[in-house]
Amino acid sequence: MLRKLFKFHGGVKPQTNKEQSTTTPIAPVPLPDRLVIPLHQSVGGHPRPLVQPGDRVFKGQRIGGADGNLSSAVHASTSGIVRDVLPAVMPHTSGLTTLSVVIEPDGEDRWGELDRINVRAATPDELRDYLRDAGVVGLGGAVFPSHLKLKPGKEGSLDTLVINGAECEPFITCDDMLMRERAADMLKGISAMRHMLQAREVLIGIEDNKPEALAAIQAALSASGEKGIEAIAIPTRYPAGGAKQLIRVLTGIEVPHGRRSTDFGVQCFNVGTAYSIHDALEHGRPLLSRVVTVAGNVKAPRNYEVLIGTPMDHVVRLAGARHDTDRYIMGGPMMGVRMPAFDVPVVKATNCILVGSPALFPPPPPEMPCIRCGECAKACPADLAPFEMYWFSRARNFGKTQEYHLFDCIECGCCSFVCPSHIPLVDYFRFSKSEIWAREREKEAADTARERFEFKNLRQEREKQEKAEKLAAKAAATREKVAGETAAPGAAPAAKPGGDDAKRALIEAAMEKARQQKAQVAPKNTDVTNPGVQAEMAAIDARRAALEPPTETPPPAGQA
Amino acid sequence: MINSPYIRKPASVQSVMLQVLLALVPGIAAYVWFFGAGILVQLAIASLAAVAGEAAMLAIRGKPKALFLTDLSAIVTAWLIALTFPPIAPWWLTVTGTLLAVVIVKQLYGGLGQNPFNPAMAAFCLMIVAYPALMSQWPAAGQLDFKAQLDLIFGGVRQVDAITGATPLDALRTALRSAVSADSELHGLRASQLMDGPAFGALGGKGGEWVALGYLLGGLWLIQRRIITWHIPAAFCGALFVTAGLLWGLRPESFASPLFHLASGGAMLGAFFILTDPVSGATTARGKLLFAAGAAVLTYVIRAFGAYPDGIAFATLLMNILVPIIDMKTQAPVFGHKKD
Known part of the structure; x- marks a missing residue:
């Protein structure tokens, strides 16, 4: 291979531990008693549940509808009865719950009617919507909805489609085995993606510790005869499988934090995603299962084709967990997350169930002070200075951590891996990031509250002003009216000062108004309809009016 | 709670310091060959003083002694002091310099990793300002035998003129x-x-x-x-x-x-x-x-x-x-x- 490869800064070479789980082919898993399928399995909005307890579902039936475009559908992995729709513990260190559909399999594993699409006739938008509803998300671990990434950049075409088969994390071999066993179908998925993205070339990057996978892909490539797709062996160095690192190695392009790779003419997908896309487009099968490596503290490490929602311990049992097992880790030893329980479900993000024990993953030696040796900076694939960020994180000087590009940190763990002082550097950076996010949220909340308060003040002020203006306008109108009335008889003393005149006019107007009001509220029997009685009442009223003084009653003594 | 990564490279401050000490050995060997074994005595004196000073300060500061005494960082400081001081400096000069380095320049600033100044060099500067004559007496190669060196290190009377000074x-x-x-x-x-x-x-x-x-x-x-x-x-x-x-x-x-x-x-x-x-x-x-x-x-x-x-x-x-x-x-x- 004559292609020029590029290097990324740093990286580490942990023991790969991949041989153990690649001796046997991918194995199926017997149906478990229960499937717990979380509705929220991808980046983006929480899908809405489409089923209720008691519903009968078929395999492949949609049970969670995508919530908006940044979301992805979820399906029943097998046929059975929905027993519950409830919040269940999700496979995340926090131990938090998420709305999940509990399905009791009926054992028939019967497919429902499949929602097919004619790939050749469909428009790109229809294909994207189809993939969203087929629940296809990135299987490399980030679970970003794939349909959103299958858009070429602004120019309408792409230079390079990078397919990630690097699989740099120790222990994990699911992509390796998938490439070995299903290269031809994977390639069809890659072709479909290439077509949707209008990509000029496709580069499949595979770490050079997977010669069998590379050979399988290359064999499939020559069999298909498709031009412009190349499978490339890249040096084994963690984290070569990070999307940005792989793009760098294959194309030399560095995609900065916060920018889209399509702006640079590149898009990157995992090999497993390519296979799922093929499965969805060609066979109409939504994403119901994935290959999961079971490795670590087990007797027979192996890869399994696991239905989404299968409890992890159900799978691990097949590989034979040893007795000193104390935890499951989802993912690899560098970036994996510890599971809160053994029976949490396998989800679309589960590339590996790493079975841990105190002997296999001993607690780190006691933390020592940083001696600024710079090992972390040498190992950082994002070219950061972790020891400086550590210093500022400790001091809670979060502004400074951001000056040192905290958010460019991909949390790959290289710095913690090499630190001679055994400082859990990544933990400090996670802490700083979450603190910064929390502060931003607080600030946003405070800003909203302040804005609301200021608007309320403004509104009250405005209402007050409007009221005053209305009153003034009314007064002016009355003045004019009165002035007109007094001016009409011609006796109006024009020489009198206008202010006095207006005042008097106002007083008179007020008195007139009061008189009218009084006349209105004066007791008057209107219920009686007998003409005789009415006439009598009118007479009484006339008498009363005659008795009353001709002028208005003076104001009460208190006000005089 | 232990978070990722769960694996680590077998590296430690101790191994870093140990390699620095090993790297000094060729120079020390040449030193002994040309100038006599007195330097070994100085290395020992400085090491003892450094460990003693470090232990005392760790006790006062309430820091784990076993962890920090075995990191060998104090020994590196001690050796650098011994190798930069004259090989016939009186023992108390070496001890004072080492204690200044470890106690004041290192531990009072917060211990390992916290000192803004190089402890050995700070000690050298302090001592050459305080004792310019003693810090400037360097014997020529082969001038003094081991016994003479020991006498100068531990002896009371120093005939300064008898020793070549520069x-x-x-x-x-x-x-x-x-x-x-x-x-x-x-x-x-x-x-x-x-x-x-x-x-x-x-x-x-x-x-x-x-x-x-x-x-x-x-x-x-x-x-x-x-x-x-x-x-x-x-x-x-x-x-x-x-x-x-x-x-x-x-x-x-x-x-x-x-x-x-x-x-x-x-x-x-x-x-x-x-x-x-x-x-x-x-x-x-x-x-x-x-x-x-x-x-x-x-x-x-x-x-x-x-x-x-x-x-x-x-x-x-x-x-x-x-x-x-x-x-x-x-x-x-x-x-x-x-x-x-």
Whole structure:
């Protein structure tokens, strides 16, 4: 291979531990008693549940509808009865719950009617919507909805489609085995993606510790005869499988934090995603299962084709967990997350169930002070200075951590891996990031509250002003009216000062108004309809009016 | 709760320090060969004092003793002190210097990793200011046997005049200065002629140049082991060579050759073991180059124009002061922000 490869800064070479789980082919898993399928399995909005307890579902039936475009559908992995729709513990260190559909399999594993699409006739938008509803998300671990990434950049075409088969994390071999066993179908998925993205070339990057996978892909490539797709062996160095690192190695392009790779003419997908896309487009099968490596503290490490929602311990049992097992880790030893329980479900993000024990993953030696040796900076694939960020994180000087590009940190763990002082550097950076996010949220909340308060003040002020203006306008109108009335008889003393005149006019107007009001509220029997009685009442009223003084009653003594 | 990563490279502060100590061994061996075993006594005295001082301070500060006494960082400081102090310095001078380094310069600033100044060099500066005479007595190679050295280290009476007082660097400068001031009488006396004297070897001081070679070998091994990077030694040696070469090229009769400067005094020890102290030195690649080049120029200026026999210690401290700003201003661009 004559292609020029590029290097990324740093990286580490942990023991790969991949041989153990690649001796046997991918194995199926017997149906478990229960499937717990979380509705929220991808980046983006929480899908809405489409089923209720008691519903009968078929395999492949949609049970969670995508919530908006940044979301992805979820399906029943097998046929059975929905027993519950409830919040269940999700496979995340926090131990938090998420709305999940509990399905009791009926054992028939019967497919429902499949929602097919004619790939050749469909428009790109229809294909994207189809993939969203087929629940296809990135299987490399980030679970970003794939349909959103299958858009070429602004120019309408792409230079390079990078397919990630690097699989740099120790222990994990699911992509390796998938490439070995299903290269031809994977390639069809890659072709479909290439077509949707209008990509000029496709580069499949595979770490050079997977010669069998590379050979399988290359064999499939020559069999298909498709031009412009190349499978490339890249040096084994963690984290070569990070999307940005792989793009760098294959194309030399560095995609900065916060920018889209399509702006640079590149898009990157995992090999497993390519296979799922093929499965969805060609066979109409939504994403119901994935290959999961079971490795670590087990007797027979192996890869399994696991239905989404299968409890992890159900799978691990097949590989034979040893007795000193104390935890499951989802993912690899560098970036994996510890599971809160053994029976949490396998989800679309589960590339590996790493079975841990105190002997296999001993607690780190006691933390020592940083001696600024710079090992972390040498190992950082994002070219950061972790020891400086550590210093500022400790001091809670979060502004400074951001000056040192905290958010460019991909949390790959290289710095913690090499630190001679055994400082859990990544933990400090996670802490700083979450603190910064929390502060931003607080600030946003405070800003909203302040804005609301200021608007309320403004509104009250405005209402007050409007009221005053209305009153003034009314007064002016009355003045004019009165002035007109007094001016009409011609006796109006024009020489009198206008202010006095207006005042008097106002007083008179007020008195007139009061008189009218009084006349209105004066007791008057209107219920009686007998003409005789009415006439009598009118007479009484006339008498009363005659008795009353001709002028208005003076104001009460208190006000005089 | 332990979070990822769950695996770690088998590295430790202890192993880093141990490799630094091992790298000093060739230089120490040459030292013993040419100057006698007295240096071993000094190394032992300094080590004991360092451990005692560190233990006492850890106890006072309530820090875990076993963890920090076994990190070997105090021993590295102790050895650097012993190797930069005169080998016949009285025991209490070595002890005082070591305690100052460990107790004040290191522990009072917060212990391992927290000291802004290089502890060994701070101790050297303090002691040469406080005891200029004792700190300037350097025996020539092969001048004193082990017993005489022990007597001087532990004995009460020192016949200062009986011991030759100056290092080759010192001797050269003194002679050149007197030559310059009394130009008419001593005209024709050149640096190169001076170096034919018995105190000088092929490049630097007699014997001293071999010790320097030992440090160089150890230092190269440290680079190969990736304990230190090439930046500081290369920049220090390069800048010292260029600065000395400039003045030597202009007036060879008044200034020593660049090779003499590299092979003499603490140049090699400084380049590979002292300036490379990560705690008090610069950490970025460009910063290391600036830091070491600055130290080299200062060293040269102090050697050629100052009053002290060697300039490494003062140059190191002066550059230590600048480290925060050097590091801040020389941060390399991060991934995706480089201008190719």
